[in-house]
Amino acid sequence: MKVSVYDTYVPKNKSVIMHFDILVEENTPVEKVYEYGKAYLSSKGVSDIGLTTSACRFCHIETAPEEIENHIKKNNFYIIEMENC
Template sequence: MKVSVYDTYVPIESGKLMHFDILVEENTTVDKVYSYGDTYLKNKGIDNYRLTIQECKFCHIEEASNHLEEEILKEGYYILEMENCNF
């Protein structure tokens, strides 16, 4: 499965940037990508933030590993936490 990777940076209360990638099946609409990102942020306790193109941008397409493919087929997306995601 080919997946689209969206590079995402969200400011958090500490003044740092939360950096994570949203991986979705290729050709997923950007509105759906933002929806997945908003769900992730709510799960992190950030309920009043809505992603836009300012924070979340298409980066590239890659071939998914078996594990990623399973997660994306099950959930619709996969979040790859990069920086400042666990606070």
Template sequence: MKVAVWDTYVTRKDGKVMHFDILVDENTADANAVFEFGRKYLKTVMQEGQALTSEECQFCHIDKAPEEVENQIKEHGFSIIEMENCY
């Protein structure tokens, strides 16, 4: 499966900037759906309510997904790769 990678930077409640990628099926064209996936993730790391729009989250590139990521996307619609300050 090929995935669209959305590069995301969100300011946490403590002022630090989180960096994570939202991965979705390459055919997902609705940016608002991607933002909603990001908001779901933010809820899981106690950052609910933080801004997540096209200012914070932008399409980056298409890539081949490993099996684990592919399975997450099939089950939940998205996968997250945590890069910096996610906890």
């Protein structure tokens, strides 16, 4: 499966920036990507963050490993936590 990778930076608090990637099936509308990002942030206790093109940007398309592909098929998205998550 080809997936689109969205590089995302969101303020966790005044001094900490969360960095994570949102992986979705290729051709997923960006509005859905933002919904998935907000759901992830909510699960981390970070709410009221508006994801926009300045915080969440398309990065590239790649072929997903089987584990990630299965997760996306089940949940519509996959998060790769990078920093401060």
